[in-house]
Amino acid sequence: MGSLALFMGVLVAVHGAEGTGDLDQVVLQLKWRHQFQFAGYYAAVQQGYYREAGLSVLLLEAKPGVDSAEEVMRGKADFGVGTSELLLRRAKGEPVVLLATIFQHSPLVLLTRKSEQTADLQTLHDLPIMLEPQSAELLAYFKYEGIDPTKLQVVHHTFEVFDLIAGKVAAMSAYVTDEPFRMKQVGVDYMTFTPRAGGIDFYGDNLFTTEAQTRQYPERVRKFREASLRGWEYAMAHPEEIIDYIERNYQPKKKRAHLEFEAEQMRLLMHSGLIEVGHSNPGRWRHMANTYAEFGMMPMDFDLTGFLYDPNPRPDYRWAYWTIGIVTVVALIALGWILPLYRINQKLRAAKEAAETADQAKGRYLAFMTHELRTPLNGIIGVINLLRDSKLEAEQLHHVDLLDHAAQNQLRLINGVLDYAKLEADALELAQQPVDLRQLVEDLGELFRVVAKTKGIGVAVEFGAVPAVVITDAIRLRQILGNLLANAVKFTAQGEARLSVQAGGVLADGRVELRFIVSDTGIGMDAATLEKLFTPYMQGSPAVGREFGGTGLGLVIARRLARAMDGDITVESVAGEGSTFTVAVLAGRVD
Numbered sequence: 036m037g038s039l040a041l042f043m044g045v046l047v048a049v050h051g052a053e054g055t056g057d058l059d060q061v062v063l064q065l066k067w068r069h070q071f072q073f074a075g076y077y078a079a080v081q082q083g084y085y086r087e088a089g090l091s092v093l094l095l096e097a098k099p100g101v102d103s104a105e106e107v108m109r110g111k112a113d114f115g116v117g118t119s120e121l122l123l124r125r126a127k128g129e130p131v132v133l134l135a136t137i138f139q140h141s142p143l144v145l146l147t148r149k150s151e152q153t154a155d156l157q158t159l160h161d162l163p164i165m166l167e168p169q170s171a172e173l174l175a176y177f178k179y180e181g182i183d184p185t186k187l188q189v190v191h192h193t194f195e196v197f198d199l200i201a202g203k204v205a206a207m208s209a210y211v212t213d214e215p216f217r218m219k220q221v222g223v224d225y226m227t228f229t230p231r232a233g234g235i236d237f238y239g240d241n242l243f244t245t246e247a248q249t250r251q252y253p254e255r256v257r258k259f260r261e262a263s264l265r266g267w268e269y270a271m272a273h274p275e276e277i278i279d280y281i282e283r284n285y286q287p288k289k290k291r292a293h294l295e296f297e298a299e300q301m302r303l304l305m306h307s308g309l310i311e312v313g314h315s316n317p318g319r320w321r322h323m324a325n326t327y328a329e330f331g332m333m334p335m336d337f338d339l340t341g342f343l344y345d346p347n348p349r350p351d352y353r354w355a356y357w358t359i360g361i362v363t364v365v366a367l368i369a370l371g372w373i374l375p376l377y378r379i380n381q382k383l384r385a386a387k388e389a390a391e392t393a394d395q396a397k398g399r400y401l402a403f404m405t406h407e408l409r410t411p412l413n414g415i416i417g418v419i420n421l422l423r424d425s426k427l428e429a430e431q432l433h434h435v436d437l438l439d440h441a442a443q444n445q446l447r448l449i450n451g452v453l454d455y456a457k458l459e460a461d462a463l464e465l466a467q468q469p470v471d472l473r474q475l476v477e478d479l480g481e482l483f484r485v486v487a488k489t490k491g492i493g494v495a496v497e498f499g500a501v502p503a504v505v506i507t508d509a510i511r512l513r514q515i516l517g518n519l520l521a522n523a524v525k526f527t528a529q530g531e532a533r534l535s536v537q538a539g540g541v542l543a544d545g546r547v548e549l550r551f552i553v554s555d556t557g558i559g560m561d562a563a564t565l566e567k568l569f570t571p572y573m574q575g576s577p578a579v580g581r582e583f584g585g586t587g588l589g590l591v592i593a594r595r596l597a598r599a600m601d602g603d604i605t606v607e608s609v610a611g612e613g614s615t616f617t618v619a620v621l622a623g624r625v626d
Contacts, residue, residue: 058091059255064112066103068096069285071297072212072240073116074277075137075312079266081280088258096285099194102168104131107245114244114259118143118169119237122324125342126333130246133320134260134344135313137267138239138304140231145173146199146209149224153205156180156228162205165192170208172237175330176230212300216293237323238315239304249344257346264313271307274298317343465508465600469625472505472549473498475513476536483520483532493531494524501538502547506623511600515593516551519616522589523555527613530556539619546621548602554615560608568606569594593618 065073076094079085085092095112097103107115108129119141125131145164147153152162160182166173166189174184190204196217199207209215211227218225230237242263249256270277278294281287287294305312320339328335480496487494516534523532532555539548560568569590594604602620 058086059089060091060093061114061255061259062093062095062112064095064097064101064103064106064115066097066116066118066240068098069094069281069287070213070289071274071278071281071294071301072210074270074274074281074298074301075267076263077266077281077285078270078273078277079262081277082266082269084262084265084269085259088262090255090259090262092259099192104129104169104243107243113248113255114242117241117243118172118239119241119323120169120171121241121243122320122327122342123171123333125339126324126327126337131243131342132246132249132344133241133243133315133342134256135242135264136238136240136315137242137313138301139306139310139314140304141172141237141239142210142212142300142304143170143172143230143239144209144211145176145206145228146196146214146218147206147226147228148199148202149226153226156182159206160186161188163188163190163203165190165198165204165207167192167194167208171327171332172230172235173208175235175326175332176228176233178330179230179233179235212297212304213293216296235326238319241315242313244344246341256344260313260344260346267312271298271302271305271312315343465511467506467508467623469504470507470509470512470622471503472501472536473503475509476516476534476551479513479516479520480534482517483524486521487524487527487532490524490528492524492527492529494520495531495533497533497535499535499537501536501549502622502624504625505547505549506625507549507620508600511596512620515596515604515618516553518589518593519551519553519618523553523557523614523616527555527557530613532557541624542621545624546601547624549620549622551618551620552615553618554613556613559610559612559614560606561610565606565608569604 063076065076073094076092080092080094095106097106103112103115104117104121104124106112108124108131114134116137121131121133145156145159147159152158156177157180164187166187177184177187192207196207196209196214198204200218200221200223206228207214209227211229215225215227242260244256274295278291278298281294282291289297301307317339320343324333324337324339325335327333328337476496476498480494484494520532520534532553535552535554537550537552539550541547590604597604597618597620600620600622602618605617605619606614607617608614
């Protein structure tokens with residue numbers, strides 16, 4: 036750290052470093068030039084969050100050819116902002132440690148001019164393409180589409196969108212927060228190919244450091260992370276103020292309108308207000324590692340231990356175990372207190388197991404919450420994509436109504452998301468109220484018809500002799516059926532998904548049995564998959580999981596909700612012919 040401290044002393048007057056004094060001096064290497072993309076770190080400086088943490092932070096912008104991860108590994112910076120390729124570095128033995136995830140979805144896309152020549156990735160196979168370093172997820176996307184990345188005509192990336200506009204290249208790697216704005220400015224129609232279309236949904240702009248930092252300076256790392264995340268929360272709540280600060284202090288190359296465009300696109304990538312800033316799901320990193328492994332970019336089942344930073348590590352009780360061991364030996368030799376010590380040991384083991392069980396429950400709860408927030412967002416994103424390619428005629432106004440409907444569903448889910456913790460304790464309280472059954476089902480069918488239309492399949496809804504109004508929990512029922520319809524559409528390439536509503540007998544207490552049958556003509560399932568279908572985190576074969584995405588939790592949640600409504604979910608399926616899910620719940624009747 037000696038040379039780094041000297042370097043800091045020379046640059047202390049540069050914008051981005053606070054007055055040093057007795058503060059701990061550290062360097063954060065950004066991954067590109069000063070712009071709103073790094074707003075959270077500017078806000079942490081402006082609001083004094085770093086200073087409150089006892090830190091003086093220098094923010095170093097990057098230029099073409101500068102790899103932020105390489106700068107941190109070489110000791111030229113203490114912290115950095117990097118892509119999902121941090122996983123690949125870890126697999127190569129580099130001591131990379133992920134501190135926090137800023138973008139829930141990677142902003143990296145392949146940008147082309149809109150033309151028949153660039154209608155899909157296949158047409159780009161023999162054309163010149165500019166790919167920047169750290170574009171492994173794009174290469175994986177090409178492999179997913181059956182294109183050998185080693186045979187692509189990759190040329191030097193100039194980071195100038197005008198080379199694409201002028202036709203010097205057919206496509207270029209770009210950020211949805213940046214280059215599309217320039218294309219719009221000059222009035223050039225464009226297309227973006229996102230790896231998310233191939234189920235390659237990676238994190239973006241990850242804050243990281245090294246094992247040496249976490250080991251030698253644990254308090255510094257903890258405080259830097261906390262101050263940075265506070266900065267991000269402030270920046271996304273006050274974008275105009277932070278843009279003013281960037282323009283005054285960092286002389287960005289972008290105009291204000293461009294910075295505002297960047298802020299709005301980042302809000303979509305971060306799910307600002309919905310997902311906590313910095314949230315990082317270990318299960319999703321496992322999925323990302325498996326995706327890289329399937330494409331031969333890193334070993335299969337690579338151990339991620341040590342890669343994900345734990346801001347709240349458990350205390351090291353090894354000293355206590357050693358003490359207990361010594362006391363045990365002395366006691367056995369001197370006093371023979373075998374039984375009392377055995378009881379003490381049993382109590383310690385029970386406490387340890389109880390703590391581990393609590394951690395597992397917390398992990399399941401967080402995974403449930405992530406899955407249930409993402410499901411309705413997929414519907415919203417599907418409508419937004421339709422709007423982007425339309426001219427807001429009557430049909431597009433109809434789509435806007437559907438978008439609003441999906442957003443309202445999302446709001447209700449967020450308000451009730453904490454109830455999921457009660458599922459584990461069988462203490463979920465249902466909100467029983469009169470529900471227009473036909474309207475609820477018709478609305479769901481209309482919402483998923485929009486997504487199905489983009490795949491060229493249909494969504495049909497049919498009713499038997501069912502009560503017009505029933506007493507039930509509308510939010511939970513919509514949640515169950517929405518999950519099953521989403522799966523039916525996702526796994527069906529041709530044909531249709533169908534939701535049938537039927538009524539069974541009336542019980543002695545006056546409640547009626549409702550049956551909702553969701554069937555599709557999709558890929559179906561074999562007996563082995565059916566056997567583990569309702570097991571948490573299970574998704575069938577890795578290839579299916581990679582192609583269609585998901586966490587393997589949706590059906591688990593749906594079944595538990597159905598059982599909480601005095602019902603259940605059963606399934607019948609044949610591989611290659613489709614699946615039929617039957618949801619049976621009990622509901623009160625309205626006379």
